[in-house]
Amino acid sequence: MKTRSYSYFFFLVWLGVACGKKQEVLEPTPYTLSIPANLQKAMPIPRHNPMTEEGVVLGKKLFYDPLLSANNQISCATCHVAALSFSDGKTLSNAGLSKKTFVRHVPHLTNVGWSEGLFWDGGANNLESMVFGPLTHPDEMGEDLEQLLQELQQMPDYPHLFRKAYGTDSIQSALVARALAQYMRTLISADSRYDRFVRSEEGGSLSAIEREGLNLFKEKCASCHAFESGKKDFFTDFSYHNNGLDTIFSEEEERVSMGRFRISFDSTQIGAYKTPTLRNVALTAPYMHDGRFQSLKEVLDHYNQNMLASPYLDTALQNSNGQVGIPMQEGEKEAIIAFLHTLSDQDFSLVHP
Structure with missing residues (x-):
């Protein structure tokens, strides 16, 4: 009788689970970001969105899924191509829902997890809030969030993936954003020839002209494209600068040509x-x-001789003699460009296809 009672009890438990009366929720597996030794700065991770294996898997699937657009034809990867370091190779894209030409160049996503401001003007403070911009903008993915949630809910695999990542198969827009943000935080690039050079690893040799370019870069470029060789090699100061591209700043197109002022209302x-x-x-x-410059040579020519003076030009680009620009000889430009090519991480797109 005792044996039969236990058997009957376990049968009832099994029946309850089989009938869907009880669904086990497993804790997601923590995801450990692999931070290279020469990026010695902790990536900011929001407490409400800790990195998990399941969250990253879900985020990657969402990133490549055109279901996230109103016409189910445009994914995040449409404009952020892995082989181009998650940029698109176009001056101004028209790949969005409306086919209207974008007013800004698509930024690449290399090491985006460390960015302290998203978009060209820092209009979003974190990846979780940033993703709603392209998702809902009528010229980009143009998605209605309620419609998106209904579509995802009806797919055979998404409810299961959301349950694994977040403990619920009731899909919410905030969870979509969190998963996408988790995946984008894995887009870490620091395995270029330069990285191997400063870490004294195999394959890290620099030629004479590349070493010359490194020294020139430190002298002429690192005030904005900041790095601490071998320690904090981010090649950005995470800040905003007027670099002499224009002298007229229109209020048209939602004042996008006014740069950071559009967000900060700081006239400087x-x-x-x-x-x-x-x-x-x-x-x-x-x-x-x-996207006005097609080559690195054009960029250096701008900083050397084509910069435009205005009351808002960054002081680091103004010389004591009243001239603007960074003095560079043609041979120095060639050396700097040679060095910049050593920053290419050839395996980045292979790790994140």
Whole structure:
């Protein structure tokens, strides 16, 4: 009788689970970011969105899924191509829902987890809030969030993936954003020839002209594209600068040409844009917030001789003699460009296909 009672008890437990009366919720597995030795700065992770294996898997699937757009044809990866360091190779894209030409160049996502401001003007403070911009903008993915949640809920695999990552198969827009943010925080690039050089690893040799370019870069470029060789090699100061591209700053198109001022309302930041990291810079042409320069040579020519003076020009680009720009000889430009090519992480797109 005792044996039969226990058997009957376990049968009832099994029946309850089989009938869906009880669903086991497993704790997600913590995800450990692999931070290279020469990026000695902790990546800021929000407490409400800790990194997990399941969250990253879900985020990657969402990143590549065109279901996230209103016409189910545009994914995040449409404009953020892994082989181009998650940029798109276009001056101004028109790949969005409306086919209207974007007013800004698509930024690449290399090491985006460390960015202290997202978009060219820092209009979002974290990845979780940033993703709603392209998701819902009518010229980009143009998605209605309620419609998206219904579509995801009806798919055979998404409820299960959300349950594994967040303990619920009731899909919410905040959880979509969190998963996407988790995946983007894994986009860490620091295995270029330069990285191996400063870490004294195999394959880390630099030629004479590349070493010359490194020294020139420290002298002429590192005030904005900051790095601490072998320690904090981010190649950005995470700040905003007016670098002499324009002298007229229009209020049209939601004042996008006014740069950081659009967000801060600080008049000293008119025409100032975020300093992009130069990691994988040889893969992410064209350059600047509007993609106006097609080559690194054009960029250096701008800083050397084509910069425009205005009351908002960054003081680091103004010389004591009243001239603007960074003095550079043609041979020095060639050396700097040779060095910049050593920042290409050839395996980055292979790790994050």
